[in-house]
Structure formats: C-alpha cells, structure tokens
Amino acid sequence: xxxxxxxxxxxxxxxxxxxxxNLVNSDLWKSFHSVGTExxxxxxxxxxxxxxxxxxxxxxxxxxxxxxxxxxxxxxFKYKWKAEQWEAAGISEPQPPCRTYxxxxxxxxxxxxxxxxxxxxxxxxxxxxxxxxxxxxVHSMHRYYPRFHVxxxxxxxxVRWGHFQTFSFPETTFTTVTAYQNPKITxxxxxxxxxxxGFREGGTHSQGKRCRSNLSPPAKRAALDRKAQSRxxxxxxxxxxxxxxxxxxxxxxxxxxxxxxxxxAPWSLEQQDPVESLHVEPLELHEYDYSSExxxxxxxxxxxQAYRPVDYSxxxxxxxxxxxxHALGHHAPHPYPPxxxxxxxxxxxxxxxxxxGNTADWSQYPLFSYSCW
DNA sequence: TCCTCTAACACTTTTGAATCGC
DNA sequence: AGCGATTCAAAAGTGTTAGAGG
Numbered sequence: 141x142x143x144x145x146x147x148x149x150x151x152x153x154x155x156x157x158x159x160x161x162n163l164v165n166s167d168l169w170k171s172f173h174s175v176g177t178e179x180x181x182x183x184x185x186x187x188x189x190x191x192x193x194x195x196x197x198x199x200x201x202x203x204x205x206x207x208x209x210x211x212x213x214x215x216x217f218k219y220k221w222k223a224e225q226w227e228a229a230g231i232s233e234p235q236p237p238c239r240t241y242x243x244x245x246x247x248x249x250x251x252x253x254x255x256x257x258x259x260x261x262x263x264x265x266x267x268x269x270x271x272x273x274x275x276x277x278v279h280s281m282h283r284y285y286p287r288f289h290v291x292x293x294x295x296x297x298x299v300r301w302g303h304f305q306t307f308s309f310p311e312t313t314f315t316t317v318t319a320y321q322n323p324k325i326t327x328x329x330x331x332x333x334x335x336x337x338g339f340r341e342g343g344t345h346s347q348g349k350r351c352r353s354n355l356s357p358p359a360k361r362a363a364l365d366r367k368a369q370s371r372x373x374x375x376x377x378x379x380x381x382x383x384x385x386x387x388x389x390x391x392x393x394x395x396x397x398x399x400x401x402x403x404x405a406p407w408s409l410e411q412q413d414p415v416e417s418l419h420v421e422p423l424e425l426h427e428y429d430y431s432s433e434x435x436x437x438x439x440x441x442x443x444x445q446a447y448r449p450v451d452y453s454x455x456x457x458x459x460x461x462x463x464x465x466h467a468l469g470h471h472a473p474h475p476y477p478p479x480x481x482x483x484x485x486x487x488x489x490x491x492x493x494x495x496x497g498n499t500a501d502w503s504q505y506p507l508f509s510y511s512c513w
Numbered sequence: 514t515c516c517t518c519t520a521a522c523a524c525t526t527t528t529g530a531a532t533c534g535c
Numbered sequence: 536a537g538c539g540a541t542t543c544a545a546a547a548g549t550g551t552t553a554g555a556g557g
Contacts, residue, residue: 180549187547187548189549320550326551333548335550336550
C-alpha cells in the first residue's frame with residue numbers, strides 16, 4: 141500500500157515538527173509515580189487519577205488539529221502485589237481491543253489548543269472487553285502509559301492523511317488494578333482527590349462501611365457550606381481547579397520558557413528516595429522502548445528542551461502491520477487502519493460519523509494499533 | 514489457600530432544571 | 536419578558552470492604 145501523502149505543502153513540515161507538549165500536572169504524577177502509580181479500573185469504567193492534563197505549543201494557530209490519547213502497554217509482563225511490592229507474574233495477557241480517546245474539543249484550531257491546558261478528565265478505563273461505552277480497555281494487573289497524538293486534520297475522519305505527532309511521559313506509567321494494593325497510593329489519592337473526602341472525614345462501620353451518623357454536626361454544616369460556596373463565582377473557580385493541586389498549577393508555565401538544546405535523558409527513578417521506592421526495579425522505566433518515533437518526554441526536561449518530533453506522514457506506508465512495526469519500531473502509531481485491514485462496514489462507519497459526534501462511538505475503532513506488541 | 518474481581522456502601526462533587534429577584 | 540444568580544435534587548464519582556469465584 142502506498143503512503144498517501146499529505147495535501148499540505150511540504151513547506152509546512154518544519155512547522156509541524158515544532159509541536160511541543162508538556163504534562164501540566166507532572167508534579168502530581170511524579171509523586172504518585174515515586175510510590176508506584178495504580179489506576180483503578182472497573183467494569184463500567186473508572187476515571188484516571190491523576191488525570192492526564194497537557195499543554196501544547198508550536199501549533200499553527202489557524203490549522204485544525206485533533207488530539208487523541210490511547211494506552212500503551214509499558215512492558216510485556218503481568219504483575220501481582222506480593223509482600224508489599226509489585227512483582228512480575230508472567231507474560232502479559234493478549235492485548236484487548238485497542239481504543240483511542242479523542243479530546244472532546246477535537247477538532248479545533250491550534251490557537252484553541254494552545255490557549256489553555258487540555259484535560260482528559262473524562263477519559264475512563266475499563267477491564268470489560270465487551271464495553272460498549274467507548275472506554276479504553278486495559279487488562280488488570282498490567283502496566284500502561286498514556287500516549288498522546290496531535291494530528292493536523294480538519295475532522296476526526298481525515299486523521300489518516302494528516303501529519304501527526306506522538307508524545308508520552310515516563311512518569312505517567314501506571315499499574316491497573318481493580319482494588320488498590322499499595323496503601324501509599326491510597327493515601328495520596330485521598331489527599332488529592334476531592335471525591336475521596338468522604339473517606340477521609342468521619343469514621344467507618346464495624347464492617348468498614350461509612351456511617352452517615354458518624355459525621356459530626358459541624359462536619360455536616362461544613363458540607364452544606366461547601367455546597368453553597370460551590371454556587372458562588374469563587375466557588376465555581378474552586379470547582380474548576382479542584383482537580384489541580386497547587387503545586388501542579390505552577391507547572392503550567394513549564395515549557396513556555398527556554399528551549400535549550402540538550403541530550404534526551406529518560407526520567408530516572410534514581411531521583412527518588414530508595415526507601416520510599418518500591419521493589420519494582422526490574423520493571424521500571426529503563427525497560428521502556430524509547431522508540432525514536434515516539435517522543436518520550438521526561439517532565440524534568442520538557443521545560444528546557446524543544447523536542448523535534450517525527451513527522452510520521454513522511455514515512456512510507458508499509459504494506460501491512462508487520463511491516464509498519466518493522467518500519468517504525470514498537471509503539472509506532474498506526475493512523476487509521478489500512479484499507480485492506482478494514483472492512484467496508486468499518487470504513488463506512490468512519491465516514492458516517494459527523495463532526496463532534498459521539499466520541500465514545502469514535503473510540504470503538506482501533507485508530508492506533510497495538511498489534512506490534 | 515491465595516489472589517483477583519465485583520457489588521454495595523456512604524459520602525462528596527458535579528450538573529442541570531427550577532425558582533427567585535432585579 | 537429577559538437575564539443572571541441562587542436553590543435543589545439527581546447523577547456521577549470516590550475508596551473501602553466483604554464475599555464470590557477461579
């Protein structure tokens with residue numbers, strides 16, 4: 141299959157290559173990552189916490205872009221929590237159907253994306269391989285990291301022909317669980333996630349169930365006050381920043397500063413307190429495949445270094461997925477399934493979608509294949 | 514026996530419709 | 536009548552736990 145060249149003039153290519161992405165709440169991610177981030181997954185879909193929030197720069201202000209995220213296996217192992225630490229428990233399960241979550245603002249012009257950080261708050265993870273809600277399907281007890289795609293396209297259905305660039309952040313790697321294993325993670329979640337306040341305040345029943353009557357009258361009043369405040373402008377502002385701890389707000393300016401050159405150095409766990417770190421050394425970041433096609437952006441570097449992303453559209457299209465994996469290496473995104481791998485029904489479904497259509501429906505389709513794993 | 518997963522629970526936050534006041 | 540602010544209730548989302556199932 142021949143590569144379908146982009147309709148944009150070649151002169152745009154350099155500008156395409158100047159796109160930069162920063163992880164806005166990287167400090168929060170790092171604090172979780174230092175103890176081993178765990179993400180709860182449920183049959184009906186669970187939001188991520190911390191959630192993915194990124195900022196973009198270097199986009200063409202008047203060109204349309206689609207921003208997507210998918211989950212990539214961090215390695216080929218399955219894990220178990222044993223003796224207060226994670227350890228490998230065999231080879232990973234076959235990858236579930238690949239799904240991609242498209243940012244609800246997509247498509248939007250570059251100026252829109254650069255105006256404020258992008259939040260993927262509503263992205264949900266599920267372990268239900270038959271999920272019909274468009275949540276991203278992952279296996280429990282496996283490691284993943286989110287991979288972000290910025291695609292120049294006028295609508296989600298022409299992303300196949302658009303330039304696209306891929307970003308990921310080492311500190312966003314997490315282990316999927318159906319119930320928290322590491323109490324340190326539980327504490328961090330309760331400290332940072334407002335929804336968990338109900339478990340931070342008040343006592344529990346003998347059977348572990350929260351007892352409403354245990355909430356003291358002052359606590360009840362405080363809850364009512366919070367409710368009232370949430371309606372005021374100040375309250376609204378608090379609501380908007382509720383999921384953004386103070387330390388992460390500062391990081392929003394990260395990446396706006398200097399763009400010094402420098403060598404790429406994967407974010408290292410050696411920075412962390414060895415006492416605090418989990419015994420997961422063989423499973424950690426150095427095992428990642430830092431493929432040259434995907435920008436693994438260490439947060440500590442993102443503020444100082446401009447990353448030259450790879451313009452995938454310049455690559456010749458392999459004739460099949462195996463060739464694609466060979467040509468682009470592991471994790472190579474696969475923009476839109478090749479026609480020969482896509483039924484006519486699937487292709488019709490792509491084109492029958494309307495702009496700003498149901499993103500849940502959209503994500504049913506394997507835009508980026510994991511098949512190389 | 515051990516490990517993983519699910520559902521129920523009590524609580525907070527979010528959302529949107531209804532109501533009120535200017 | 537129109538608009539913005541406020542109130543209220545329902546929905547959504549949270550971590551914990553017991554118990555089921557492999």
